[in-house]
């Protein structure tokens with residue numbers, strides 16, 4: 001699996017929110033460096049690395065299965081590892097996520113912009129310092145995700161949110 005490069009707007013890079021960093025791997029990528037549950041617990045798993053960066057760890061339930069999920073911290077990547085086997089359902093299934101430390105629910109209202117999705121449920125993670133949130137669509141199989149940064153122009157945030165390193169229909173795992 002290869003990371004494909006997407007251009008990240010310079011305007012955004014010059015004012016990256018705390019919790020996100022810019023790294024060079026031949027080209028530039030945006031990586032989530034710190035992300036929290038609403039109670040302030042770090043969700044970063046130093047010991048489980050994807051693309052050689054620490055991953056984001058959540059407790060996830062999909063249909064009747066539940067366990068830990070480790071998500072690639074590269075912005076727009078949908079690579080993930082599970083310590084359980086989520087059954088791939090044919091019907092629409094929504095995932096529920098909780099903090100692995102305090103078990104607080106991470107699900108929150110979310111209007112998914114992905115074509116044909118129509119989900120109103122998401123999983124919301126918090127950047128440090130109350131600077132913003134990262135949300136992903138809770139519908140199993142949907143790659144929808146959005147960044148919201150306090151004070152950032154909505155146009156810029158839309159552009160960054162739309163970055164999708166693997167594109168839809170890639171050979172990677174789908175989001176949740």
Ligand SMILES: [Zn+2]
Nearest residue numbers: 037041099102
């Ligand atoms: Zn917590």
Ligand SMILES: [Zn+2]
Nearest residue numbers: 112117137142
């Ligand atoms: Zn969706």
